[in-house]
Amino acid sequence: MAEIPTIRVTDLHKTFGALEVLRGISFDVQRGSVVSMVGASGSGKSTLLRCVNHLETATAGDVLIDGISLCFQEGKSAPRKPRSLAQINHMRRDLGMVFQQFNLWPHMTVLENVVEAPRHVRGMSRAQARDIARNCLERVHLADKSDVYPARLSGGQQQRVAIARALAMQPKVMLFDEATSSLDPELTDEVLAVMRDLARDGTTMIVVTHEMAFAREVSDHVMFLHNGLIEEQGLPSEVFERPQTERLRQFLNKAQRPR
Amino acid sequence: MSESLRETLDLALLWEYRVVLLKGLTMTLGVFACAAVLAVAGGLVAALWRVSRFRVVRWVGTVHVEIARNSPDYIMVVWVHFVLPLLLGAIIRRRLEFDPFVSAVIALSYVYSGYFAETFRAGIEAVPRGQIEAGRGLGMSERKIMWRVILPQVVRRMLPESVNQFISLFKATSIVSLIAVPDLMYQVGIISAQVMRPMPLYTGAALVYFAVVLLCANLLGLLSNRWRNKVFA
Amino acid sequence: MGNWERLVWNQREAFLAGFQVTLQVCAVAFVGAILGGLLLCLVRVYVRPLRPVAVVLIEFFRATPILVQLLWVNYVWPELFGWPNTFFSAACVALAVQSSGYLAETFRGAIEAIPKGHLEAASSLGMPPWRAFLRIVMPQVLLDAAPSIGNQLTVIVKSSALVSVIAVPDLMFQSQKLVNKWYEPIEILTATAVIYILFIFLLSVTLTWLARAMRRRYGLTAL
Numbered sequence: 001m002a003e004i005p006t007i008r009v010t011d012l013h014k015t016f017g018a019l020e021v022l023r024g025i026s027f028d029v030q031r032g033s034v035v036s037m038v039g040a041s042g043s044g045k046s047t048l049l050r051c052v053n054h055l056e057t058a059t060a061g062d063v064l065i066d067g068i069s070l071c072f073q074e075g076k077s078a079p080r081k082p083r084s085l086a087q088i089n090h091m092r093r094d095l096g097m098v099f100q101q102f103n104l105w106p107h108m109t110v111l112e113n114v115v116e117a118p119r120h121v122r123g124m125s126r127a128q129a130r131d132i133a134r135n136c137l138e139r140v141h142l143a144d145k146s147d148v149y150p151a152r153l154s155g156g157q158q159q160r161v162a163i164a165r166a167l168a169m170q171p172k173v174m175l176f177d178e179a180t181s182s183l184d185p186e187l188t189d190e191v192l193a194v195m196r197d198l199a200r201d202g203t204t205m206i207v208v209t210h211e212m213a214f215a216r217e218v219s220d221h222v223m224f225l226h227n228g229l230i231e232e233q234g235l236p237s238e239v240f241e242r243p244q245t246e247r248l249r250q251f252l253n254k255a256q257r258p259r
Numbered sequence: 260m261s262e263s264l265r266e267t268l269d270l271a272l273l274w275e276y277r278v279v280l281l282k283g284l285t286m287t288l289g290v291f292a293c294a295a296v297l298a299v300a301g302g303l304v305a306a307l308w309r310v311s312r313f314r315v316v317r318w319v320g321t322v323h324v325e326i327a328r329n330s331p332d333y334i335m336v337v338w339v340h341f342v343l344p345l346l347l348g349a350i351i352r353r354r355l356e357f358d359p360f361v362s363a364v365i366a367l368s369y370v371y372s373g374y375f376a377e378t379f380r381a382g383i384e385a386v387p388r389g390q391i392e393a394g395r396g397l398g399m400s401e402r403k404i405m406w407r408v409i410l411p412q413v414v415r416r417m418l419p420e421s422v423n424q425f426i427s428l429f430k431a432t433s434i435v436s437l438i439a440v441p442d443l444m445y446q447v448g449i450i451s452a453q454v455m456r457p458m459p460l461y462t463g464a465a466l467v468y469f470a471v472v473l474l475c476a477n478l479l480g481l482l483s484n485r486w487r488n489k490v491f492a
Numbered sequence: 493m494g495n496w497e498r499l500v501w502n503q504r505e506a507f508l509a510g511f512q513v514t515l516q517v518c519a520v521a522f523v524g525a526i527l528g529g530l531l532l533c534l535v536r537v538y539v540r541p542l543r544p545v546a547v548v549l550i551e552f553f554r555a556t557p558i559l560v561q562l563l564w565v566n567y568v569w570p571e572l573f574g575w576p577n578t579f580f581s582a583a584c585v586a587l588a589v590q591s592s593g594y595l596a597e598t599f600r601g602a603i604e605a606i607p608k609g610h611l612e613a614a615s616s617l618g619m620p621p622w623r624a625f626l627r628i629v630m631p632q633v634l635l636d637a638a639p640s641i642g643n644q645l646t647v648i649v650k651s652s653a654l655v656s657v658i659a660v661p662d663l664m665f666q667s668q669k670l671v672n673k674w675y676e677p678i679e680i681l682t683a684t685a686v687i688y689i690l691f692i693f694l695l696s697v698t699l700t701w702l703a704r705a706m707r708r709r710y711g712l713t714a715l
Contacts, residue, residue, distance in 0.1 A: 053616055055612055055615065055616065085621070086620065089615065089620055092615065092616060092617065093618040096616075097612075097613070097616035099609055101607070101609045103607070103610050103613035105610055105613075105628055105632075106632065106711075106712060107631045107632050107635055107710060116617075116619075116627065117618065120619070120623060120627070121617055121623075148711075149709070149710045150711070151710060151711030152711040162613075165613075165617070166616075166617070169618070264572060326689060329689050329693045330650075330685065330689050330692075331649075331651070331652075331653040331654075331688055331692070332650065333653040333664070334653050334664070334684065334688050334689075335685070337681060338682065338685050341671075341677045341681060342677055342681050345677070345678055346678065426555075430555075430556070430557035430558070432557075433557040433559045433560055434557075434559055436559070437657065444559060444560065457563075457567040457568065458568045461560070461563050461564045461567055461568055462568055464560055464563075464564075465556045465560050465561070465564050468555060468556045468557060469552055469555045469556055472554075473551060473555055476555075
């Protein structure tokens with residue numbers, strides 16, 4: 001019997017006003033695998049990721065985490081009732097999100113940023129939470145900056161702290177929303193290195209990115225989104241080297257043009 | 260309590276005395292207008308002193324602005340009305356007395372010139388250096404640069420902030436009633452002593468200030484936005 | 493010059509007593525202003541049905557002069573609400589009312605300035621909204637508003653000179669009493685003015701330094 005996928009997205013639709021951004025997306029993410037999503041701006045990649053942790057509410061479709069629906073409560077009634085905010089927050093503990101804008105809290109030190117959720121959301125003791133936080137900061141190579149305030153760190157360092165903050169909750173899946181897009185090129189590498197380490201350690205990851213080389217090197221599965229639908233998907237070698245559709249070909253051309 | 264509420268909102272009393280109250284309001288506006296003009300002029304001068312190339316001039320400007328900004332309005336009004344004439348009188352060896360209106364205008368324009376000076380100074384320093392250098396490159400004199408490049412921008416940029424200062428000045432004029440300038444609050448006090456009905460009177464006075472400030476703030480805000488957008492849009 | 497000694501130095505007890513009352517009124521009013529401003533702001537931002545009430549109150553408090561507020565609170569409120577019932581408390585309430593309007597708007601600006609992403613990060617970690625408000629929103633609001641809060645303290649001290657009008661024995665009241673006793677206003681009033689100006693100047697310098705130090709600590713150098 002095949003293992004239940006850690007994440008299963010079924011027929012996801014999302015409409016903003018008159019604009020339908022996601023037009024019916026379905027995919028699975030198996031435990032330990034790294035899935036990359038690539039596509040042009042406006043293709044719906046970020047929206048899709050934000051639906052996976054319910055920062056956006058899907059207009060139709062469902063997201064299942066280890067078989068349990070994130071969007072709807074259990075029950076046989078049709079239509080099923082949507083989950084309450086409290087239930088969603090509870091389930092969000094298993095999803096770690098890293099944002100393009102880092103979003104570290106400026107009035108807390110690095111350590112305090114990372115400790116906050118394990119201590120107050122999972123309810124761990126101070127000692128436990130600190131231990132976990134320190135471990136996560138070591139994984140991103142920033143343990144020595146524990147007592148520094150975020151405003152004093154570089155962009156790359158802040159993003160690594162953000163990764164540590166998400167890791168500290170020991171989530172089932174890590175979601176990366178264009179984690180390197182707002183970094184200067186010199187700082188991108190340190191963040192990608194951390195993400196590479198996480199993949200090597202067997203973390204389940206969904207990565208929305210513009211870094212094609214990285215996606216190709218690290219992913220087990222790649223999805224090319226266009227206009228709210230999965231235009232093509234498959235192994236990195238297939239998608240990047242043998243594009244089937246014209247659109248993907250054009251996209252790869254533009255992406256690989258020397259900057 | 261509803262008895263008191265009805266009494267408080269009995270604005271018919273205000274209508275009864277509307278002539279006197281209107282005279283008071285006119286006086287309030289008169290004090291405001293005079294003080295506003297002098298405060299803006301004084302503030303501009305002080306701001307120019309503060310950004311001068313000469314250290315002594317800068318220092319004089321700073322002292323003036325700091326005294327003005329850190330004085331309570333009431334203290335300054337009282338001091339100007341009761342002490343200043345005595346000091347000046349001692350110098351020219353005559354008995355001097357200031358008309359309350361004059362004292363009020365002098366005191367308020369002094370204090371608020373300090374606030375305007377800071378507003379203008381911030382505006383002057385906010386003009387990008389590059390524009391000044393462009394002027395120099397074209398051979399403009401420093402004075403011409405100040406008048407044709409910097410100040411026009413300062414006025415537009417600092418207009419919303421200045422509106423706030425004007426509103427503060429308008430509210431501050433209520434203090435002059437305490438040195439017997441027959442403004443709105445003074446008239447309210449007199450009527451209140453006559454008819455012994457403080458509640459509708461003081462509530463009414465508050466509502467009058469509320470209405471005037473709200474009206475002017477919104478009006479000026481609209482006008483200044485449209486003017487700013489013409490330049491900065 | 494002997495006048496200075498006779499009129500000011502020898503009366504220093506009266507000056508001190510008045511100054512003490514001034515400090516007391518300002519301290520109480522300051523705390524009241526912060527609490528009142530917070531309350532008005534939170535109601536305006538989060539309690540939708542009461543929003544118009546909060547807006548009207550905030551605009552009313554900001555638009556009316558302090559003298560008017562003092563007289564209004566002192567003479568009208570006791571009849572309407574049965575409180576405040578002493579001149580001292582009326583003074584504190586009026587001063588607090590004046591500043592709470594300004595602080596409410598300052599707090600609101602600070603709340604709206606918090607990037608949405610900070611709250612999204614919090615909810616992504618499973619944090620419930622109330623906790624995100626207490627741990628993420630409020631600390632940043634207070635940090636952001638610190639300079640304005642300090643400024644309102646100086647406004648309160650400047651406005652406190654007027655409480656003598658409703659018979660609160662503050663510094664101004666004491667000095668006016670002395671002037672009425674001896675009919676020699678020059679030294680007494682000048683000394684009073686100097687005390688106020690000096691005190692407010694030092695206060696303002698200290699507050700600016702404090703606000704800057706706070707922001708420097710967190711590495712936020714833009715003021």
